Amino acid sequence: MNLILFGPPGSGKGTQAKILQRELGLPQLSTGDMLRSAIAAGTGLGKQCKAVMDCGNLVPDDVVVGIIAERLDQADCGDGAVFDGFPRTIAQAEALDRMLAGRGSRIDAVIELKVDDEAMVGRMETRVKENPGAIRPDDTPETLKNRLAVYRRNTAPLLNFYREQGKLKTVDGMAPIPQVASSIRSILENIPAASRR
Numbered sequence: 067m068n069l070i071l072f073g074p075p076g077s078g079k080g081t082q083a084k085i086l087q088r089e090l091g092l093p094q095l096s097t098g099d100m101l102r103s104a105i106a107a108g109t110g111l112g113k114q115c116k117a118v119m120d121c122g123n124l125v126p127d128d129v130v131v132g133i134i135a136e137r138l139d140q141a142d143c144g145d146g147a148v149f150d151g152f153p154r155t156i157a158q159a160e161a162l163d164r165m166l167a168g169r170g171s172r173i174d175a176v177i178e179l180k181v182d183d184e185a186m187v188g189r190m191e192t193r194v195k196e197n198p199g200a201i202r203p204d205d206t207p208e209t210l211k212n213r214l215a216v217y218r219r220n221t222a223p224l225l226n227f228y229r230e231q232g233k234l235k236t237v238d239g240m241a242p243i244p245q246v247a248s249s250i251r252s253i254l255e256n257i258p259a260a261s262r263r
């Protein structure tokens with residue numbers, strides 16, 4: 067089964083992806099994590115992306131599509147994956163559809179974590195305060211505002227893309243973490259067994 071977790075920065079995609087990874091045994095594919103690893107490892111790719119990420123803009127589509135294409139060929143993705151933070155543009159979504167079709171697979175569901183934008187800023191500020199050691203360079207209030215603007219401009223249009231494909235499901239992302247996880251579980255139980263791969 068291939069799932070996309072969808073929502074603005076701070077909506078809890080990563081948290082829910084980890085829960086799904088544990089419960090379904092599907093790997094969490096977070097392009098943000100992969101890019102941060104590349105930066106930490108000092109690779110050419112990391113160097114190329116650091117400045118763009120630090121100010122909260124999107125790295126080029128071909129970079130993230132290339133990373134995901136490589137990742138999908140690893141054995142643990144054989145039964146599907148949970149996509150977290152990818153796709154973020156229509157071009158990425160179209161590339162993902164092609165990549166999966168080429169592997170005899172498809173996206174089964176896109177789960178939107180619906181949240182209140184203003185509350186997101188507060189939630190991220192709390193995250194920064196509570197984990198001062200884990201502060202990301204792109205977790206400053208100014209960068210967060212830009213990340214939300216980029217989300218609205220480039221990523222939110224994907225909601226219609228997936229709604230038109232009949233794959234969009236929405237859950238209340240403002241609910242407590244276990245409740246969000248249980249809403250997602252209910253949605254997945256209703257996905258036809260034939261497409262669970």
Ligand code: AMP
Pocket residue numbers: 075097098099101118119120122123124125126127130150151152153154155158204213
């Ligand atoms: P995230 O951890 O998902 O919030 O991603 C952190 C940053 O990595 C983003 O602000 C972007 O600069 C970059 N990034 C992650 N995923 C993508 C993507 N699918 N497309 C473009 N840029 C991305």
